[in-house]
Amino acid sequence: DCNHDNGGCDHECEEDKYDEWCSCREGFKISTDDWRKCVDIDECEDNTHHEDCHTCVNAEGNYTCRCRYGYELDPITE
Ligand SMILES: [Ca+2]
Structure with a gap:
């Protein structure tokens, strides 16, 4: 109930x-x-979520991407 x-x-x-x-x-x-x-959900374990990520960082309820030196996050796809 x-x-x-x-x-x-x-x-x-x-x-x-x-x-x-x-x-x-x-x-x-x-x-x-x-x-x-x-x-x-560990989005970093499941490769479908972070194709463009250089380094995927799992977080509670979401995840973030870190970029290699010399790159920065694309504000459109972030
Ligand atoms: Ca997560």
């Missing part, structure tokens, strides 16, 4: 007539250990 203690969910609780489930805000995913818990 999402009305009670947010269904025990870390972030968002969703429900329909039959079921309830937890979802996470952008940058987080449901923990494989506990369907109610949200854990940070």
Whole structure:
């Protein structure tokens, strides 16, 4: 029951007539250990997120890119 203690969910609780489930805000995913818990997505582990990154730095809820010396972040794609 999402009305009670947010269904025990870390972030968002969703429900329909039959079921309830937890979802996470952008940058987080449901923990494989506990369907109610949200854990940070390591975008740097998954190569699809940071093709243009020289050095990917994972952070809580997002990630940042660092550039090699002589380059700077493209403000359009950042
Ligand atoms: Ca992250």
